[in-house]
Amino acid sequence: NAGVTQTPKFRVLKTGQSMTLLCAQDMNHEYMYWYRQDPGMGLRLIHYSVGEGTTAKGEVPDGYNVSRLKKQNFLLGLESAAPSQTSVYFCASSYSSGTVRNEQFFGPGTRLTVL
Amino acid sequence: AQSVTQPDIHITVSEGASLELRCNYSYGATPYLFWYVQSPGQGLQLLLKYFSGDTLVQGIKGFEAEFKRSQSSFNLRKPSVHWSDAAEYFCAVAARRSGGGADGLTFGKGTHLIIQP
Numbered sequence: 001n002a003g004v005t006q007t008p009k010f011r012v013l014k015t016g017q018s019m020t021l022l023c024a025q026d027m028n029h030e031y032m033y034w035y036r037q038d039p040g041m042g043l044r045l046i047h048y049s050v051g052e053g054t055t056a057k058g059e060v061p062d063g064y065n066v067s068r069l070k071k072q073n074f075l076l077g078l079e080s081a082a083p084s085q086t087s088v089y090f091c092a093s094s095y096s097s098g099t100v101r102n103e104q105f106f107g108p109g110t111r112l113t114v115l
Numbered sequence: 116a117q118s119v120t121q122p123d124i125h126i127t128v129s130e131g132a133s134l135e136l137r138c139n140y141s142y143g144a145t146p147y148l149f150w151y152v153q154s155p156g157q158g159l160q161l162l163l164k165y166f167s168g169d170t171l172v173q174g175i176k177g178f179e180a181e182f183k184r185s186q187s188s189f190n191l192r193k194p195s196v197h198w199s200d201a202a203e204y205f206c207a208v209a210a211r212r213s214g215g216g217a218d219g220l221t222f223g224k225g226t227h228l229i230i231q232p
Contacts, residue, residue, distance in 0.1 A: 004158075033219050040124075042205060043159075045219035058219055090158060103149070104220060106159040 002026050004107035006091050012113045013081045021076040021110050023091030030096035032074035033058075033104065034066060036087040043090060049074055050096065081114045088112070117142040117208045121223035128196050129231045136191040136226050138206030147209040148189040149220065150180055154202045162204075165189060176200070201230045 007022040023032065030051050035043040035058075045058030049068040063085060065077045074093075078085060088111050092104040118141040128134050140146060147166055151159040163174025170182040180191045189206060207220040 035219075040224055042119075042222035042224040043220070044222070048219050059221075092159075103161065103164055105161075106151075108158045 004091055004093055004105050006089075006107040006110050008110060009108070010111050012115065013078075014115050015082060017081050018077070018079050019081065019112075020078075021089055021091075021112075023074045023076070023093075023107060024072055025074075025091075025093040025105070026072065027093060027105065028071070029093035029105070030071075031094045031104075032068065033092045033094075034064070034074065034076045035090045035092065036060065036085075037090060037109075038087050046076065046089075081112075083114045086112060086114045117146060117221050119206050119208050119221055119223035121204075121206055121226050123226045124224070125227045125229065127229040127231055130198055131195050134191075134193045134196045134200070134228070136204050136206075136228070138189045138191065138223060139187050140189060140206070140208045141187065142208060145184065148180075148182060149207040149209070150174065150178070150189075150191050151205045151207060152176075152202050153205065153225075159205065162191070196228075196230055198230045198232070201228055203227050 004025045033048040034046040037043045044060045046064050047066040049055045052071045055066045067075045088109045090109050091107040094104045120139045122137050149164045150162040153159050162178050163172050165172050165182045173179050178193050182189050203225045205225050206223045209220050
């Protein structure tokens with residue numbers, strides 16, 4: 001079991017470039033999430049998905065898009081990167097029912113720098 | 116909307132001493148509560164969680180936390196810290212959803228734990 005994996009681990013972009021971050025989980029979780037972590041800010045929810053083909057906005061969705069075409073994958077896209085999107089991005093997943101709902105498993109993170 | 120406050124940005128503790136990290140939450144009902152730990156350059160690892168029942172919960176690595184409804188607190192404790200406990204600690208809250216669905220976790224800003232030899 002690999003758990004939650006993220007690709008790539010590091011990336012440097014120029015302002016205006018686009019990119020896609022990939023999150024994959026092999027735990028058959030229904031729910032998946034994208035967070036960003038900035039110094040002194042903790043983690044903030046960008047978008048999430050409660051199942052294949054569904055997505056919803058979180059606390060800080062502007063400038064990002066997501067897609068969940070397959071249950072095991074959750075993609076985060078930046079169409080036109082800005083320096084304010086320099087951050088560490090974490091993907092997480094969780095089960096959808098029972099008392100373990102909301103217990104999230106996190107990936108190792110992607111460090112993104114936008115110049 | 117729920118919120119989480121971790122009043123201490125940094126805490127320094129001597130190795131072998133006891134530890135308490137504070138967490139206060141704001142939510143209209145009884146929430147799901149979590150403590151996560153993040154080592155440098157790593158992802159987040161769940162230490163413990165509270166859903167219901169006994170208000171004193173045990174976690175991994177010798178940590179425990181106590182849910183106090185009257186104080187809206189969920190403080191993390193460890194009786195004797197080890198140098199390997201140096202890390203960033205995050206308290207988080209999730210809203211209960213009777214109809215299913217999940218809107219993610221709301222995190223505090225974290226407490227950086229430094230262990231002195």
